[in-house]
Amino acid sequence: MNPLFRILFPLVTALALGTAAHAEDAPAQEQNPIASLDWHKGPATEDIAAKATIHTDADLSFLDEANSKRFLELTGNIPEDGNYIIASESAQWWATFAFDPVGYVKDDEKIDADELLATLKSGDAPSNEYRRSLGLGELHTVGWVVPPHYDAQTRRLEWGLKVRSGSGESVNYTVRLLGRTGVMNATLVADPQTLDKDIPLFKASLGGFAFKPGETYAEYKEGDRVAEYGLAALVVGGAAAVAAKTGFLAKFWKLIVLGAGALVAAVGRLFGRKKKA
Numbered sequence: 001m002n003p004l005f006r007i008l009f010p011l012v013t014a015l016a017l018g019t020a021a022h023a024e025d026a027p028a029q030e031q032n033p034i035a036s037l038d039w040h041k042g043p044a045t046e047d048i049a050a051k052a053t054i055h056t057d058a059d060l061s062f063l064d065e066a067n068s069k070r071f072l073e074l075t076g077n078i079p080e081d082g083n084y085i086i087a088s089e090s091a092q093w094w095a096t097f098a099f100d101p102v103g104y105v106k107d108d109e110k111i112d113a114d115e116l117l118a119t120l121k122s123g124d125a126p127s128n129e130y131r132r133s134l135g136l137g138e139l140h141t142v143g144w145v146v147p148p149h150y151d152a153q154t155r156r157l158e159w160g161l162k163v164r165s166g167s168g169e170s171v172n173y174t175v176r177l178l179g180r181t182g183v184m185n186a187t188l189v190a191d192p193q194t195l196d197k198d199i200p201l202f203k204a205s206l207g208g209f210a211f212k213p214g215e216t217y218a219e220y221k222e223g224d225r226v227a228e229y230g231l232a233a234l235v236v237g238g239a240a241a242v243a244a245k246t247g248f249l250a251k252f253w254k255l256i257v258l259g260a261g262a263l264v265a266a267v268g269r270l271f272g273r274k275k276k277a
Contacts, residue, residue: 034074037067039087045208048084049099051215052177052184055208060086068096076136086205093190093198095205101182103225104217107155111232113147119236120161140164145171145195148235155217156206157231160199162192171195173202176234179211180219182227183234 040046040063042056049065056062063071063085073079080098087094121141128138146160157176162169173188173195186206190198211217 034071037063037071039063039067046084048097048184048209049082050212051099051179051182052097052209052211054086054097054205054210056086056205057208059088059090060205061089062086072096078131078134078136088198088201091198091201092194093188093202095186095188095202097209098185099179099182100185102229103182103227104180104220105178105183105227105234106230107150107152107157107178109230109232111148111150111235113144113159116148116232116235117141117144123236137166142169145192146173146199148231150231157234159235160195173199175203175206177206177209177211178217179215180217180224181215184209184211 039061040056042058042060042062044062045053045055046062046064047053054062065082065084068083068085069079069081071085072083082098084097085094086097124140128140131138140163142162142164144160145162146158148157148159150157155178157178158174160171160173162171169192171188171190171192173190175186175188177184177186186209188198188202190202213219
């Protein structure tokens with residue numbers, strides 16, 4: 001087994017490595033809390049934080065906020081509010097969506113990838129101290145898989161970051177979608193070995209994403225709230241980066257929430273059983 005697929009906690013180990021019983025097997029369902037979550041199988045149109053919608057195709061399943069929080073908890077991540085999850089049934093990847101109401105982010109800032117990577121690595125120590133206080137394993141920044149870059153046409157800021165945990169390496173591929181009143185943070189969690197295949201699938205799923213009327217970047221009006229930072233800060237955690245500059249890190253990097261890439265295997269096996277049902 002690829003060491004990436006070693007699960008972080010005993011509970012989730014049981015989910016990923018347990019019996020091959022079909023989804024309709026009641027005892028197996030009881031042993032698999034991930035399977036018992038309220039998955040909305042596509043095709044469907046789902047709401048995200050009352051700010052946007054995403055249309056899922058037949059290969060995708062969706063979790064609302066409450067179920068997404070439970071999913072994050074089960075997969076060894078920090079169970080924050082405000083997350084929405086999609087997962088692929090044919091490939092072993094999943095992604096989170098979370099809206100950050102920071103206001104209108106000006107997109108005229110140049111991005112220095114080397115400087116941003118150094119900043120992220122400097123945040124590993126305090127981030128891991130926080131994770132340890134929650135009983136979670138450490139995560140360490142390895143480097144860029146895809147350096148941060150911005151597309152002014154689509155209003156998307158994208159990058160891929162490799163992180164290392166005690167169970168191996170995983171990749172967070174992140175897309176920040178700029179809107180009128182804030183930013184939608186979409187992050188793919190995938191196996192580095194299948195990343196080249198998974199990124200196009202993830203980005204294709206974003207074709208079904210749309211801000212609701214009145215929330216698009218192009219609808220900005222004079223007097224709207226403007227964010228206190230630009231594109232570079234979005235890469236290293238938004239408001240957390242601003243706080244760090246003043247010597248007070250009020251909130252740790254958002255990327256640490258999504259460090260359990262090993263759990264794509266558990267999700268993949270879950271959907272594998274569902275297909276047999």
